[in-house]
Amino acid sequence: ATPTALMVGTGRGAQLGILIKVPEVLETTRAVDTVVLDKTGTVTTGRMELLAVRTAGAVDADRALRLAGALEHASEHPVARAVASAAAERTGPLPAPEDFANVPGLGVRGTVEGHALLVGRPRLLEQQGIDLPAALAEARAAAEAGGRTAIAVAWDGEARALLEVADAVKDTSAEAVRRLRALGLTPLLLTGDNRAVAEAVAAEVGIEEVVAEVMPEDKVDVVRRLQEEGRTVAMVGDGVNDAAALAQADLGLAMGTGTDAAIEAGDLTLVRGDLTAAADAIRLARRTLATIR
């Protein structure tokens, strides 16, 4: 492609809300046949809400929410924000955790009011040898079957509560998937969230291929594996945990509403965080190249 055509493409991109870092990436889009979509914050709004608190035995729901919220207040994760803000709203200003550690892809741990706390995927508790009691295991199954994410809360070595959180699919996501398909791309949903939630979201937007329960450091391997199968891969993401996959993809598209890490790793930025701009970007690139041939 001539530099002039690429500049024209870049200018048109800006009008569509697409920032093109290096115009030469427009060339790559011609060959793209697969588009990997991060779930949380990309296909969904990423604004999680707390929908229910279930507890085991005589545990008080507000007490469990308060302890969990105090710890989550120290985390930036969308789940953490939902838990911390619901806790503060229902129970007032939260105590500061005495210590705090993020466990990427799983949750958080730390000490609040003298209790050693774990908040996160049930798998985080299992890793410490803590099982869910029957009442919470049932609540988990029901939440996940309904497409909600189940967050377990344990303190002093026992699982005591289960929080149900969910966010909404962006209203443009289904249309974006239709348009990506119309451009001949196969969409694939990629997430660290549990399989049932991922499949509910995929069904809602019309995606058939789902890779769920992926640890943050393994997202890049999913992209690499597709490339090894001979596919040319575009990846759309917003999170810190998407950065390596965005860099590995043949074409990395970062949500402008996402983290700096994702934006730095991507080739293009979708300024408004609207997935339909991903289809615009690919269509624009193909047109720009067609004009000059």
Ligand code: ADP
């Ligand atoms: P994704 O953004 O694709 O959902 P993550 O790797 O960030 O993936 O997280 C995977 C899962 O781990 C989340 O869906 C959530 O269930 C759990 N998780 C991660 N961080 C936290 C946290 N701070 N609090 C509670 N749960 C968390």
Ligand code: MG
């Ligand atoms: Mg995300």
